[in-house]
Amino acid sequence: MTLLRLNNLSFGYDPHRLIFENISFAVQPGEVFCIIGPNGCGKTTLIDSILGINPPQQGTIEVGGIHLAKLKPREFAQHIAYVPQSHTKTFPYTVLDIVVMGRTYATQGFGSPDSSQRQQALKSLEQVGLKGFEERLYTELSGGELQLVLIARALTQNARIMVLDEPTAHLDFRHELVVMEIITWLVKEKGLTIVMATHFLNQAFYLENAGVPTRVALMNLGKIEAIGSPSEVITKNNLKNVFKIISTTGTTNEEGIQRKFIVPLKNIR
């Protein structure tokens, strides 16, 4: 069974200049689907289409067999939760105010979240390792903590699919690992399906080696070049063709952790 399916999807802000064209793939329940590719290849635009923000010029998106275009925002939020690439902080809400917004679709009429929904938000905060942060002002958090708060908000939505746009873009090594551990937990323990765009190709190897069903789609110039397991797609040859770089792959067994990795060496242009 397929959870999320894209059929021949095309989109361009200007209909005569498509950002991506004829994209088709199917995401299976309980897997991490990584979208990789150079800057400007259309990753974020594709994610916006999956989120229903860029209605496609051609093609359809189905979530669990339902056409995405037919879903109201309230219904949409029950299927797909989203963690943005960057977030502009405008007002210093408390962390709990932010996380409980994940229950927006479940609030009655024009009302606000009730105490059981606040409890759910507190539980999500605890699950991402931020117990005790609920009364802190979210404007005063570090970049890593903010990212975890946004993941907790998406988790509070209780959706089957979580879409993350470059979840570790501004994070240090440790917070990158924390986010990867949470993603592993989301898939293995919570049974979520993840779609994520990333520039950090080693994250696909991390997930694969952690025993998470992982697939990678390599995008270039608005098309999908390759799709498959991390080891199949993230190869020296593919990176040379798409990123125009020389790279090398290797394997480590440090501290008993079996892990594949890739290192960029040289720009060939």
Added chain:
Amino acid sequence: MSPQKKTIVTIILMMLPVLFFFGTICIGRYYVSLTDIFLTLWQGLTGNSSGISTETTTVILQIRFPRAFQGAMVGAALGASGAAFQSLFRNPLVSSGILGVSAGAGFGAALAIVLFNTVFLTPLFAFIFGILAVILSYFAGKIDNTSTTITLVLGGTIIQSIFSALISLLKYLADTATQLPAITFWLMGSLASTKTADVFLALIPMVLGMAGILTMRYRLNVLSMGDREARTLGINVRANKATIIGLATLATAGAVCISGIVGWIGLIIPHVGRMLVGNDNKWLVPASMSLGACFVIFCDTLCRSITGGEIPLGIVTALIGGPFFIYLLKKTKGRSW
């Protein structure tokens, strides 16, 4: 903020407008005591004479009561729509006039003064042109069937400056002996004209607008996350935005009908609210209404009692509001936002 502290602040914010309301009725050149007020109200409710002079009941019921009540409503409406617009536009520097409602209303009022030479149609024209200006801003900022926050603000700025120019044109054309002073005073804002009963009609859009904003106030939190996040959290962004703009415009346009253009309230009152109850609009919107009501009553009391005549309200709100805002800024070290 701890729940206990929040409860205490909430109770204070609910009591404060009532205190200010009765306080301002007592203050003025004609002496009125609190007992007089209660006896007058008792007399009005039961119909039994309570031995209060007709002069006192006239001052209370015909002059100070309507003025205090409408002042409170103006303050509450401007406070609520200021808070709504700041969240909606994700900008703490936005006030209730951001989409041109004040400039449009100013033009409408000036037009009525120049065309008809009477104050009777002024509130109606102010209301109509205030709403018209917001509709124009909305369409000016609409590109490809959608209006992003930034193009809306841009549209508002453009419409505002067009109406400001038109106000200047009317001032230039106006009769300098009678019409020009009338326009100038109207633009400075005042509650002096609240004796006339027809102004009570303006309460209808204000109450509608405030009730709507109160109902939808939690959505403001979600909308302040930005269009993309608000949508994925489950909100129809375009419909909610348009509704809230409509409600805030009704509230502001109604307020402007009564008081003319009074600056500062929609800008600073939500900030004072944030310092007291935080940023959650569930608490912030009612707090802004309460604080706005208190602030207008307070400033208007000064307007009518400091000198023998009337000082325009807009001057006092800016002179009191500005320094008070600086004080709060220093005291909280800008941490609340």
